[in-house]
Amino acid sequence: MPRDLPLGNGSLLVNFDASYQLRDLYWPHVGLENHSNGHVFRFGVWVDGRFRWLDDPGWSRRLRYADETLVTEVELSHPDLDLELRCRDAVDFHQNLYLRQIDVRNPTDRHREVRFFFHHDLYISSHEVGDTAYYEPERRAVYHYKGPRWFLINTATPGKQPEDATDTVEGWHIGVHQWACGHKGVNSLQGTWKDAEDGLLSGNPIAQGSVDSTVAAHLTVPPQMTQTTYYWLAAGSTFEEVTRLNRSVRQRGPWHFINRTAAYWHLWLDTHRPDFADLPSDVSRIYLLSLLILRTQIDNGGAILAANDSDIASTVRDTYSYMWPRDGALTAHALDLAGYLDLTRPFYRFCREVLSKEGFLLHKYNPDQTLASSWHPWIRDGRKELPIQEDETALVIWALWLHFQKWKDIEYIKPLYRALIIRAADFMASYCDPKTGLPQPSYDLWEERRGVLAFTTATVWAGLTAAARFATAFGETACAEEYSAAAARMKQSVGAVLYRPELKRFVRMANQRSDGSWEFDEKLDASLFGLWYFGMFPPDDPRITETMTALQEGLRVKTSVGGIARYENDYYHQQSQDLANVPGNPWFICTLWLAQWAIATARTKADLKPAVALFEWCVHHGLPSGVLAEQVHPYTHAPLSVSPLTWSHATFVMAVQEYLAQWRALRT
Secondary structure, X not given: OOEEEEEEXXXXXXXXXXXXXXXXXXXXXXXXXXXXXXXXXXXXXXXXXXEEXXXXXXXXXXXXXXXXXXXXXXXXXXXXXXXXXXXXEEEOOOOOEEEEEEEEEOOOOOOEEEEEEEEEOOOHXXXXXXXXXXXXXXXXXXXXXXXXXXXXXXXXXXXXXXXXXXXXXXXXXXXXXXXXXXXXXXXXXXXXXXXXXXXXXXXXXXXXXXXXXXXXXXXXXXXXXXXXXXXXXXXXXXXXXXXXXXXXXXXXXXXXXXXXXXXXXXXXXXXXXXXXXXXXXXXXXXXXXXXXXXXXXXXXXXXXXXXOOHHHHHHHOOOOOOEOHHHHHHHHHHHHHHOOHHHHHHHHHXXXXXXXXOOOOOOOEOOOOOEOXXXXXXXXXOEEXXXXXXXXXXXXXXXHHHHHHHHOOHHHHHHHHHHHHHHHHHHHHHOEOOOOOOEOOEEOOOOOOEEEEHHHHHHXXXXXXXXXXXXXXXXXXXXXXXXXXXXXXXXXXXXXXXXXXXOXXXXXXXXXXXOOOXXXXXOOEHXXXXXXXXXXXXXXXXXXXXXXXXXXXXXXXXXXXXXXXXXXXXXXXXXXXXXXXXXXXXXXHHHHHHHHHHHXXXXXXXXXXXHHHHHHHHHHHOOOXXXXXXXXXXXXXXXXXXXXXXXXXXXXXXXXXXXXXXXXHOOO
């Protein structure tokens, strides 16, 4: 199930699914650790003896973000309850604090008692062994903890009571009305959420091991009136830390944190709001929302995570919650184009720290800079081979040069020059075939095949060219000449080897046989766009035009959904064997690559119209909240794989920025 509403601050990230159930709780890093492990935190409503959890199919739900901010705006109603709920959720922009405001309207002519139940299925540090949950009477809150991971849960309801602390915000009672701490998944116990369904909780004060908890907040809502309650969860390393956060909420009021967070993200967008020229309002809306969603996927330590949708783990027992240097570099470039310098600088420092002593970046990394899981082997045919995708090393250097071109931040670049740029460039210059000058075989950007890839070669050329420009700027002429010469030889061999005159286009991969002849992979692959995008060839080079035209025709999904597939007969989440009409599922990034080519080749403003149509395709096929998945179903346009995908939103931002630059450059 996709994650319709991510909220985060670079340290704490929470995700809601399409049922408006909290499914992921990451802290202290984005992507590490997931303290829900993908399990459901249930939200239930009791009124007039009737109870409904949020996964009940009778609910009508409208899941959105409030305009231009990382605060949700969720509307809920259920015919059996005769209530109207409006919820606002926020992760405070500064503190590790998640809050929810619930406005409940009673449309009837009688007073009604409403009880809200909040269930917590915590797997602290991603596993359930050794957790403790307990009710603490002084704060009237529930705590969960294990080692240096503490969570506090509390609520606020109208009407200050005598037992409230003197510094409690005026007019409000702080504390849960009911609670239960219990076991789950042991001795056939389902969890404390079952205890809530009669509207009453047991009050069990403590449980250890595999545990969960449920708390309740009670309201009395007059006829035709609206009342409000608040709920919050604080995360910290100690009892004192989460208790301090709870005290701040008690003293200032939970609305203070929600309102200041909304204001912060409005300001964050306003600092770099572009002139959207003639772009439709729905395109500009998704551009701004993409920036906000990108921020939720970036750890404060510099890691740019690919995605944080834990449901993917149910099929492959692993996730996308890693920093792929390629995805990170492209996202950093998008953010540089958009003006967010302070977000990109930590990323390049991260890359400097994880770069190998030989000068290459490996498959992927955890947000704490440790090496992540991989399926690339270190041995083939009895010989050691590097398990790398060389585009990941190359694109970091390419993006960093564009960063420097834009910001001219020499003091920032200086400590990166020798430790990152030169070390990576020396590796790229040496990791080439001595006869052809092409890169040695590595894995492709889709992580499926190994060889001499068109996309990879284009990125290595771009990385070497960027390194040569850095070396020139730093006065190291010999280095600049070495990198430039390697790049020039590489480009010449691409034209000679990877362009196939008989096909009138480039091919995606070649492998050299022992006799020196070449074996070609001729399948159409959208990643061939890299041959022009990273600068190796002009976008209007006849060979590029032939290639992009072939991609546009051969990878177009010929259903009512439309869009562009990754490559012919793409097996990943494949939904159809009608390959003539559905070569693969439509991907947002691949569809946007066509938009970027239309932008790059436009000679008049009218030539930009095809790009606008592709932008609107993305808007239409995203989730109602504005979230973009990795790919969509070719017949139903339901999201497939992970959602949101950072790369999808980054490519949308890049493409819009390129559109606006081209619009300004064209006179007519």
